[in-house]
Amino acid sequence: MGMVLMEMKYDIPEIRHGYANQTLYVDLSKKTIEVKPVDEKMKETFTGGKGFDLWLMWNGLPKDRVVKWDDPENEICIATGPLGGVTTYPGAGKSIVTAISPLTGQPIDSNVGGYFGPHLKFSGFDAMEIQGCSAEEVYIFIDGDEGLVQILNAGDLPDNAYDITRILTDRHTAKGGRDISVVSAGPGADHAWMGCLNFSWWDNKREEPRYKQAGRGGTGTVLRNKRVKALVAKKERLTLEMNGPADLDMLKAVAREHSKEILELDSQQNRMRVVGTAHLPGIMDEFDLLPTRNFRAGSDPEAKNLHAEVWEETYTNSGKGWDGCWRPCAINCSHCIEGFVPKTGPFAGKKVIVDGPEYETIAGCGSNLGIFVPHWVAELNFYCDAYGIDTISFGTTMGFVMELFSEGYIDEKATGGHNLEWGAAKAALAVLHEIASGEGFGGEHFGKGVQYLKGYFASSGADVRVMEDIGMVHKGLEYSLYVTKESLAQQGGYGLTLKGPQHDEAWLIFLDMVHNYMPTFDDKAEALHYFPMWRTWFGLNGLCKLPWNDVVPPDNSETDEPAKVPRHVAFYARLFSAMTGRQVDGDDLVHMSEKVYNFQRIFNIRQGKGLRVNDSNPPYRSIGPVTAWEYESRQERYDSQLQEKCGIDCSNMTSEEKLAKLKEYRMEQYMCLTDAVYKRRGWTRNGVPTMEKVNSLGLDWIPDLVTIVKEHQADEPPSHTLPESDEGWK
Ligand code: SF4
Structure with a gap:
């Protein structure tokens, strides 16, 4: 003691x-x-x-x-x-x-x-x-x-x-x-x-x-x-x-209804009780959205080795009993591997429990590194947890380094002697062990992430322009693991977040790309207003988001707004009312979030961030193809976009020329989306909440907040005009 x-x-x-x-x-x-x-x-x-x-x-x-x-x-x-x-x-x-x-x-x-x-x-x-x-x-x-x-x-x-x-x-x-x-x-x-x-x-x-x-x-x-x-x-x-709930009976009733629905329907939907978020790699792979080799592609023939069936076999006792990180959670999605034996590092040869791996770790420490062997993904997962390292930032940073290494932009001198080719699992683990010891390339450099490494590699001669395009980092935070190249809405879902590119604010890829629910800028802006506010609400209340939309009512698709899962929004309003005694509806819940969301934006401004300049310039790989290989892998899609959206006859253009034109177009689209989202959120064109918005949210009782907002009201960025058709590209 x-x-x-x-x-x-x-x-x-x-x-x-x-x-x-x-x-x-x-x-x-x-x-x-x-x-x-x-x-x-x-x-x-x-x-x-x-x-x-x-x-x-x-x-x-x-x-x-x-x-x-x-x-x-x-x-x-x-x-x-x-x-x-x-x-x-x-x-x-x-x-x-x-x-x-x-x-x-x-x-x-x-x-x-x-x-x-x-x-x-x-x-x-x-x-x-x-x-x-x-x-x-x-x-x-x-x-x-x-x-x-x-x-x-x-x-x-x-x-x-x-x-x-x-x-x-x-x-x-x-x-x-x-x-x-x-x-x-x-x-x-x-x-x-x-x-x-x-x-x-x-x-x-x-x-x-x-x-x-x-x-x-x-x-x-x-x-x-x-x-x-x-x-x-x-x-x-x-x-x-x-x-101390205000209405214990109401609380019990809504909890019973929600749990019952999950228990009845999970096995017909995502099977979270059996595979948890590991159901996602296969789906993302199928829809060309699974990051592979530093987000260059969205699928890979070898990715089947990381699909749900593999993890279902690998997790021990999955689906057979209680596996929830909150005891009464009916979803029970926190699976693990018992008796796992690492092959490297201080636990080599010893039996340990691996918590997970979950989707982001499978994608980040697996497909994004060209590693398609489940054992290595699990070992990276185990050591990241034991050492206190974020698997998402580790995976996205390693993907960046492996691409630079594999493409010859850096060599072993820059990586402290590690051969970090695609798929080099043991070398990736060696870097991770160095982070823990504080020695070598891992301990001195790698653990500081992509933004830092861009500067470090530049000092040894790596191409700065290439690193700006392929380093999957924005606002200093490494991207979480979804390919956003073909979804303008999700580019905003990452780029227009408060904290950096993490999908917990908005996950719009399927709504945008698969269902085509939001064809116009205004539609996208509405989604980039509603979903970040709604998802913020879970973080205000101590709730997990998965029970909201990972198991949905059987008639959800017949509702007016299936993406919002209206029956569950009503559950949460009843739950909040029962606990606090404040009678609220779904709009009230969003209003609660909007206060905190705008407050956090203003806090960012206080920290010298939180303006349009900070939302601009995400790495181009999050917006479109960077290399000729990427362009050619989806040539039909990109050629038709140049022809139909930009009016360019590209039949005699080289891939490099087409890449340049496409980049110009897509960056302009991102800037137009930024304008539309700011307008919907009640922000100035520089991304600052207006005083009108601050007043309407009741934040004007905080004097130093008002001072910051007033100081920034007049700043105006260069103009971007919405296209006449007001249509985002598809
Ligand atoms: S609280 Fe969330 S993460 Fe934990 S078991 Fe339930 S659904 Fe899974």
């Missing part, structure tokens, strides 16, 4: 209508612990979850300067939401983490499973706010049964997330592990900007802690920079009544 460096005893409040009505603040530099009140204005404006996190950061960070990720003043905040911890509702166990990101320099948010958020709330805190840097390695223990918060010396703890979690679970449990959730990063996060956080949950069936990752944007890096090895939250018993 580590020495107690500071502790605070507190009275555990009664949770009322989903809120503890207080937050926990820990200053690691001063070794102080405080409780802060939550008032009605905070709840009304920010709802909870990500909204609370951002509001705490807004007030906690210095306001007179841009805050860097490694400033002691940077904060890491974790919250669930008013619906977090509903013990009968599918997906109601999520936590949302925020910090100023090492990769993007602005607030990042990550929505993650595991029990930490609910344990934190039932311990008496709607959110936790950590600031400062400790002089020594520490961990923070919240005992929600005793009303005790401690900062303890962590000098005796190992580095990797798996061992840390096991030791702390054994050390603090009174219930064989079921009462504990641990948050930890790992040694990789010490040497990388893409460090993730592992949130644990107790697997009753296997009697083991299991994990979900808050992957994006380097929150693990921030935690390790503060010299925190782990956060532990203990709560012996979670009950439905503990959340």
Whole structure:
């Protein structure tokens, strides 16, 4: 047991209508612990979850300067939401983490499973706010049964997330592990900007802690920079009544309806209970949307080795029992591989559990690297988690490096001696092990991501223009794993996000490309308004998004707006009303999100970002073909677009000439889409919320926010005119 460096005893409040009505603040530099009140204005404006996190950061960070990720003043905040911890509702166990990101320099948010958020709330805190840097390695223990918060010396703890979690679970449990959730990063996060956080949950069936990752944007890096090895939250018993719902019967009824529907329909739809998100590689491969070899192509003959049937065989006990990162979740999609034996690194030859792999990891650490052997994907998954590294950023960064290497733009001198050809799984693992040790190319360079590596490779002579086009990074964040080249709407779905190209704001590829639901700019803009707002709502409430649209009602396609899954929107409105006592409908839920969404945009501006210039210039590979090979692989589509949309007779043009014309056209389309989306969101042409929008959302009570908005109202970017037909390309 580590020495107690500071502790605070507190009275555990009664949770009322989903809120503890207080937050926990820990200053690691001063070794102080405080409780802060939550008032009605905070709840009304920010709802909870990500909204609370951002509001705490807004007030906690210095306001007179841009805050860097490694400033002691940077904060890491974790919250669930008013619906977090509903013990009968599918997906109601999520936590949302925020910090100023090492990769993007602005607030990042990550929505993650595991029990930490609910344990934190039932311990008496709607959110936790950590600031400062400790002089020594520490961990923070919240005992929600005793009303005790401690900062303890962590000098005796190992580095990797798996061992840390096991030791702390054994050390603090009174219930064989079921009462504990641990948050930890790992040694990789010490040497990388893409460090993730592992949130644990107790697997009753296997009697083991299991994990979900808050992957994006380097929150693990921030935690390790503060010299925190782990956060532990203990709560012996979670009950439905503990959340203090306003209408318990209504809450039970809507939870029953939603769970019943999932149990009846999942086996006829995505089979999440059997394969989870691993049902996606096959579908993406079929529709030419699975990133292969650094997003160059969307399918590959070898990709069948990564399809659902393979993972169904590989996951142990899949579909046969409880496998949910939130105990009552009817979807139960958190599959794993037990008895997996790594072939490299410190766990070589030992049996371990791999949590996943899930879709993004299969695509990122598999097809995107030209690796089509499931074992290597699982081994990369295991070590990324153990070391606290985001599999998405790792995979997208490695894809970039492998393309540069395979195409001869860089050589082994630039990669520290690693032969990083396509498919070089052992070399990719060697780089990953270096990130953990802090040595070599991996430890010194790779872990800082694509944006950094573009500069690093440029210094050794690599072609800057090529790297700008193929480096799949925007706003500093590596792309998540969908090919967007042929969907203008999804280009906006990635490019016009708050935090960078992560699909959790908008996933419009199928609606756009397959169903053709949004042929005009206005249609696309409407979708790029509605879906980011709607999806934000899950992060305000401590919910998982998968139960919303991964299993849908049988008559959903006959509704007016099937993409919104109207019956489920109504479920969520009833759930929120039952918990909080505020009678709301679907529009009210979107309005809640719009407040926080605009607030986060203005927070980005405060950090010197969040303007049109930051939304512009995504890597061209996310918009169209970069190389002649890419063009020729879809020549018919591209030629007809040049002819029909641009009026160009390209019959005598070389591929390079056609590439240049297509690029001009597609970039212009992206800029026009940007105009249309800003207009729909109520923003100026420079991407700043108008004062009218701020007033309508009721954010005008925050004086320093109003000052920032007013300062930026007049900035106007160069004009882009919508085409007369107002049609986006298809
Ligand atoms: S749907 Fe899957 S990821 Fe979401 S809460 Fe349920 S088990 Fe966890």
